[in-house]
Amino acid sequence: MKTPAGLAAAAPLLGAALLWGTLWIPLRELHATGAPAPLWVAAGYAIALGVLLPAVLRRRREGARVAGSLPAAGFVLAVSIALYAEGLVRGSVARVVLLFYLMPVWTALFARLRWRRRITRKRLAAIGCGIAGLAVIYGPSLLRGEGSASGDAMGLAAGIAWAAALVFLLPGCEESPVETVFAQFVFLAPISLVLSRIPGATPAGVDLARAGVAPIGWLLAFALVWMLPVVWLTIVGVSRMEPGRAAVLFMLEVAVALTSSAVFAGEPFGATEAVGAALVAGAGVLEVLAGESGAARSG
Numbered sequence: 678m679k680t681p682a683g684l685a686a687a688a689p690l691l692g693a694a695l696l697w698g699t700l701w702i703p704l705r706e707l708h709a710t711g712a713p714a715p716l717w718v719a720a721g722y723a724i725a726l727g728v729l730l731p732a733v734l735r736r737r738r739e740g741a742r743v744a745g746s747l748p749a750a751g752f753v754l755a756v757s758i759a760l761y762a763e764g765l766v767r768g769s770v771a772r773v774v775l776l777f778y779l780m781p782v783w784t785a786l787f788a789r790l791r792w793r794r795r796i797t798r799k800r801l802a803a804i805g806c807g808i809a810g811l812a813v814i815y816g817p818s819l820l821r822g823e824g825s826a827s828g829d830a831m832g833l834a835a836g837i838a839w840a841a842a843l844v845f846l847l848p849g850c851e852e853s854p855v856e857t858v859f860a861q862f863v864f865l866a867p868i869s870l871v872l873s874r875i876p877g878a879t880p881a882g883v884d885l886a887r888a889g890v891a892p893i894g895w896l897l898a899f900a901l902v903w904m905l906p907v908v909w910l911t912i913v914g915v916s917r918m919e920p921g922r923a924a925v926l927f928m929l930e931v932a933v934a935l936t937s938s939a940v941f942a943g944e945p946f947g948a949t950e951a952v953g954a955a956l957v958a959g960a961g962v963l964e965v966l967a968g969e970s971g972a973a974r975s976g
Contacts, residue, residue, distance in 0.1 A: 717896055
């Protein structure tokens with residue numbers, strides 16, 4: 678039975694998973710307006726930045742201290758988020774999300790580089806499972822000679838960047854969540870504009886039923902209902918929970934993204950995606966088990 682404290686610790690990550698899993702909705706609606714969509718998205722990041730600015734200035738006047746790695750952490754996390762968001766617009770939601778969630782593989786490899794963490798059999802199994810999932814997701818298109826779409830590549834790169842930030846940069850930033858979130862939004866708008874210039878930017882699958890909401894409504898929703906809460910909940914949630922449990926809770930995002938894109942955008946989710954999803958999820962679970970067994974041996 679979960680304790681109230683356990684539920685309170687899990688709540689931010691559960692909320693973040695729901696928001697990350699539906700982030701594609703406001704992004705694609707903004708791209709369906711007919712206006713210069715990258716400017717709409719960048720404006721959304723700028724609005725969130727402006728909302729946070731008074732709190733950051735107040736904490737600065739109060740003498741709040743931040744880790745020296747904070748600017749670099751903010752930049753790399755912003756790169757990850759911008760890649761993920763751009764990938765969701767360009768490619769299949771299912772494929773982009775699944776490729777992002779190869780993150781446990783990269784986390785294990787980066788932890789080996791930084792902390793000399795031993796790659797156990799379970800971690801090798803996790804890496805193998807993740808690579809198998811990558812082969813299943815990418816394999817059919819490669820065999821047809823189609824190569825990888827820019828959206829897929831962005832989803833994969835986003836997971837690598839997120840893992841790098843988790844291992845190399847975020848440790849030490851736990852005591853300054855406001856500044857950590859703010860640092861990401863400082864970089865998000867310019868990075869997103871740069872990424873939007875990469876060839877292959879035709880939005881994929883923007884066929885949502887129009888909801889009758891004006892572009893300014895979707896802009897405000899993107900900034901204040903999705904982006905600002907989801908980044909805040911992610912940083913707060915990760916700082917309060919053991920990484921293994923956090924990774925399991927974030928797997929909810931995969932289910933939310935696959936279900937919502939199939940129901941509302943009519944994106945196909947067939948046997949290939951199902952097998953790839955199972956392998957990627959299995960890699961995450963195996964990495965968690967490897968971490969728990971390592972902690973038990975050292976305890």
